[in-house]
Structure formats: C-alpha cells, structure tokens
Amino acid sequence: QQQVKQSPQSLIVQKGGIPIINCAYENTAFDYFPWYQQFPGKGPALLIAIRPDVSEKKEGRFTISFNKSAKQFSLHIMDSQPGDSATYFCAASMRGANNLFFGTGTRLTVIP
Amino acid sequence: SAVISQKPSRDICQRGTSLTIQCQVDSQVTMMFWYRQQPGQSLTLIATANQGSEATYESGFVIDKFPISRPNLTFSTLTVSNMSPEDSSIYLCSVAAQSRSYGYTFGSGTRLTVV
Secondary structure, three states, X not given: OOOEEEEOOEEEEEOOOOOEEEEEEOOOOEEXXXXXXXXXXXXXXXXXXXXXXXXXXXXXOEEEEEXXXXXXXXXXXXXXXXXXXXXXXXEEEEOOOOOOEEOOOEEEEEEO | OOOEEEXXXXXXXXXXXXXXXXXXXOOXXXXXXXXXXXXXXXXXXXXXXXXXXOOXXXXXXXXXXXXXXXXXXXXXXXXXXXXXXXXXXXXXXXXXXXXXXXXXXXXXXXXXXXX
C-alpha cells in the first residue's frame, strides 16, 4: 500500500510557469515531509522539507504548502527554468522510524 | 551534508550471478540505508544497516537474497544474489543527517541490468 500518494505523474510547463506537485498521506504519525529532486543518473537530492506545525515554507523559488487537516502537501516552483526539469519525489517520515516513505514521483519538463 | 561514493555506477550481469555494491561515506554515520528504485518507479527501502549488528530488512526483502555488510561507520556493501531480470533496478545507499531533521543524503546509485 502506497503510504504517500503523489500526482501528477508527469508535468510539462513553459519557462516561467509555476508547476505544482501534490501529495497526500493517511498516517498521522508522519512528522517530517521532504521533497527530493532527482536528475537522470543521479541519486535524489533533498530540495526542501517541512514539519506539520507550519503551513508554508519557502526556500528560493521552491515553496511547500502544507494542509494538516486535509493531510496534503504540495510543492510549487516559482519562475520555473529548463534546469528544473527533473523527477520530484515527495516523502514522509515519522519519529522513531528509520526510513522515508516516498511518493511515486513526478517527471517535470520545463520547456524553454 | 555527507558525501557518498557508490560503486559500481552501473553493471550488466548474467542471470544467476551475484553483484556486490559498495557504499563509502566521507564521515562516520550510525545508520546506512539501502534502497531499490525500479525503472521509472519510486524508491523502496531494502534494509537498514547499523555497524556491529545484523541489518534490518523490510517486508519483501530477505538476507539470503540481499546480504549486507557494515564493517565500520563509513562503509557498507549490498550484494544482490542469484540475480534474475526482475532484479534490474537502481540500487541506492543513503545516510541520515546528524541532526533530528531527518535529512537523508543519497549516493548516485548503481544501475543494474540482469540479462
């Protein structure tokens, strides 16, 4: 059973657009929600993360919005660039657990 | 954050053989993790490796198929044994950050193709 559900599976936007990737979870024990960016042939790299006590976090052009009551969180990429073309994974983790539960990934393509 | 070197970066192996993947970290870490990423799919945790103890395997993964060694705080190996084409995947090692922020760093992965 997929612990973290992610959509869409793929996304194409024009340069300067604002792609939005959505994730949802059921387990209320999750207390840490990171986003990873993965380029072909590379391992995932931590992009930004949020805890459920805040509703939004910004780092540069990347913003996480978090809705605790709906158990949903999303990634927004402002002023997207062709260099942002990659696969993005949301994930979740809980206190006392070792591992991350990953979403299924979103392949983003930013067209120049 | 830690820097992870993973070898080999890719390999093509014959069915029935075994491949050992190495993971070297530039700092001492308590826990190391091994993930599998099947083509176009998400990441699934195989096992957690602590130095000086047996690895802990997730449901669906067994030690006979994926033996893991953790001889010290900077190194681990994962062996994929008696390979079949279904084992064709990217295998990634990962370490957790020192702080409780749960930050995880990943190696570049080993792309394995079994023919």
